[in-house]
Amino acid sequence: MPEFDLHTHSNVSDGTLTPTELMQQAFQAGIQVIALTDHDTTDGICSAQRAADRLDLRLIPGVEISAHWRDRTLHIVGLQIAVDHPALQQGLARLASARTERAQQISQQLQAAGLTGDWYAVAQQFGQSIGRPHFARALVAAGHAATVPEAFRRFLKPGKPGYAAGTWAPLADVIDWIRAAGGQAVLAHPARYRLPQRRLRQLLAAFVQAGGVGMEVVAGSHSAEESRTLARLACDYHLLASVGSDYHGPGLSARSLGPLPALPPGCTPIWQDWSLPVPDAVAHASA
């Protein structure tokens, strides 16, 4: 079985590596099938594809889309998407505007809180598809916090001066865009939402009802126990199971790039129906 990592970020959103560097480092770390899933943009896929083609690495075109469900922000990963599909790109264009507007708002709120500077301009230097991590890095660079998590805690979390809610798209719309583009909609890192069990079940029911087909069972931020609980829920709701590190760059994630824990027994992997050319390395290993 090849090693899969189906959730990663480049500096085309809030990661720090270029798509090319990300492909090279993932390959060197032993990954054979990778999805680039930048926040609300597919702009990195082309150069990632060129880099993957030069390596013995299979790239799955992907995206991580910001969605609303009830009073929550959720992240929906789209895998195997036709990147150029108009319905998908119109949806992503809408979210790009929402990100720009929110970034201007965050910048003004930080100024109003007494932090002088053009925070929007500085944050833009830390990557594209601008979001809170870009502001966190700008605040660290200016000495207002020692680390990115500290910048989030002090300035960017709900209730803090630099927090602004994004006007994302409804969950059902996001799933429609992914399906229109021929992709599979996967609920990202479900344990991260810290939903009570009953709410999580309501979410999974709504997600399936709207056309979602998978959920991340193994994720960079999930404990082994969370993965086992989610594996049972995936079975209950007939959801395919995905694995992804949510890697953002060296030093930024809990785990480094490389093989992820195996899916718990009983899960049906999201890749069950994918036609994957077997990479040379795997063919030799199993020969």
Ligand code: AMP
């Ligand atoms: P945004 O979509 O702009 O609200 O930013 C969300 C992103 O911020 C996530 O994808 C993470 O990469 C990052 N993030 C969220 N919370 C934290 C935190 N407490 N510390 C560091 N990074 C975080």
Ligand code: MN
């Ligand atoms: Mn992120």
Ligand code: MN
């Ligand atoms: Mn996410």
Ligand code: MN
């Ligand atoms: Mn992510």
